[in-house]
Amino acid sequence: MRTICLPPTGVSQPIFPWICWCLWTSRNKLIFENKVLSASEVLSLSITSAREWWLAQPTAMKAPRQPNLIIPTLNAEVNCVSVFTDAAWRASDGATGCGWIFKDSTRQSTQHGSKCFDNTASALTGEALAICLVLSHALSLGYTRVCVFSDCQVLVRAICSKSSPVELYGLVCDIELLSSLFDYCTLSFISRSLNLEADLLAKSALYNAALTT
Structure with a gap:
């Protein structure tokens, strides 16, 4: 059984890079816009961004060769x-x-x-x-x-x-x-x-x- 992320669903790749990116952008929002994002908002944004990027990739990228x-x-x-x-x-x-x-x-x-x-x-x-x-x-x-x-x-x-x-x-x-x-x-x-x-x-x-x- 393959484990997938819960809502939003459909993310089958690691989301760690997206978490790092969203932490960075949320920092910029705090500094330049004085806007504070909660931890749950950052996590939700990370998952959403990862899913949007994944769905936008060509089909060939969605099926990497397996060992x-x-x-x-x-x-x-x-x-x-x-x-x-x-x-x-x-x-x-x-x-x-x-x-x-x-x-x-x-x-x-x-x-x-x-x-x-x-x-x-x-x-x-x-x-x-x-x-x-x-x-x-x-x-x-x-x-x-x-x-x-x-x-x-x-x-x-x-x-x-x-x-x-x-x-x-x-x-x-x-x-x-x-x-x-x-x-x-x-x-x-x-x-x-x-x-x-x-x-x-x-x-x-x-x-x-x-x-x-």
């Missing part, structure tokens, strides 16, 4: 960069460490990295953040064909079946949008034993973050 769920395997398409990602979550403070590795068609590592996030709601949210992070990073590097691998089967199935939990709705929308910007993009589940390098990077990021706090 494809493929068989759990390490076989990737020719000329496709393989991206292995994982996340480690600490329940005590909600910190999440994300790790990733980029590999070429010969399975040689071309790049790896990690990042830590604070106040993450759950381990599943952390895994979704990790996928968002690597997709954004791949785009910044100029890759157009990527095969993303994650050992979080629950998340992979939720994304590809369009039945994500409410807590992940915004992140899943971001993943769908980012994936649509590639010429080719797949998301696959792999076993943890095949994702040990990304797992180690994620745990190291989480551990190092604890040392600096």
Whole structure:
């Protein structure tokens, strides 16, 4: 079941950018027109603006390509960069460490990295953040064909079946949008034993973050 925003209905994309925009314009109204908008008015205006923009877009933009769920395997398409990602979550403070590795068609590592996030709601949210992070990073590097691998089967199935939990709705929308910007993009589940390098990077990021706090 796909979760949608309640009235006004029909908004199927993240509205966060519109909230930021309406907060900015409401600030200008306060400064230049001495007009005060309540929080509920700003939120309602954000949703309305998002819906109007969405309805005005061409049909092609309303149906971004979805990541494809493929068989759990390490076989990737020719000329496709393989991206292995994982996340480690600490329940005590909600910190999440994300790790990733980029590999070429010969399975040689071309790049790896990690990042830590604070106040993450759950381990599943952390895994979704990790996928968002690597997709954004791949785009910044100029890759157009990527095969993303994650050992979080629950998340992979939720994304590809369009039945994500409410807590992940915004992140899943971001993943769908980012994936649509590639010429080719797949998301696959792999076993943890095949994702040990990304797992180690994620745990190291989480551990190092604890040392600096």
